[in-house]
Amino acid sequence: MADVHETIKDIKSKFRLFMNGVISQSMREKGLGYKLNFGIEFPRIKEIAAAYEPNHEVAQALWKENIRECKILAGLLQPVDSFCPEIADIWIEDMHYPELAEYTVMNLFQRLPYASEVVFRWMADDREYFQLCGFLLMARLLMKGQKLNERAEAEFLDQAFTALEGDIVSVQKAAALALCKFALQSKDNARKMGKPLQALLKSEKENVRLLAGEIRLEIEYL
Helix, strand or coil, X not given: CHHHHHHHHHHHHHHHHCCCHHHXXXXXXXXXXXXXXXXXXXXXXXXXXXXXXXXXXXXXXXXXXXXXXXXXXHHHHCCHHHCCHXXXXXXXXXXXXXXXXXXXXXXXXXXXXXXXXXXXXXXXXXXXXXXXXXXXXHHHHHHCCCCCCHHHHHHHHHHHHHHHXXXXXHHHHHHHXXXXXXXXHCHHHHHHCHHHHHHHHCCCCHHHHHHHHHHHHHHCCC
């Protein structure tokens, strides 16, 4: 545990070195209310992470800190083999900003051996950050070429179009992103989205119509 403590101390000293007050202030103004936010950009955080070996205890300790950079770094240093679905759920319950969901999905969740199993459970969850991580993860899996069987496909389309009609902007955008990645896999996939997309283009909600229009633009040149 002493080693973990020393490593965290070392990491924080590097954060102080690269602190960007302007970005930090700007993030605070946009509502990112971490206890501490060094305003460090992601490429630099990645660079800092490269100096350390992946370590479960260090990653878990970093995640527990209410510091933006510690939480992002946690996803980079967490080994996948010791990260069980229960811990993934605990991490999602502790997310409060879409940025953190995006980085954690990109750096860690998409590499999990059980990613294609939890993705459907997360998308179907009522809680905002579970849904957000679910759709962001589905987008990543589809980008990596994962194909959905008939049943999984029907479930995904149902969840995604339902989310698009919801009221949580971050989840709507993530669902739209996942739908675009699904459509880009094949012309057949894009065709399957035609009818539900047409219905959304007539939605009473302006932002739903705009999102549906963006998806249609994205896929109509396929």
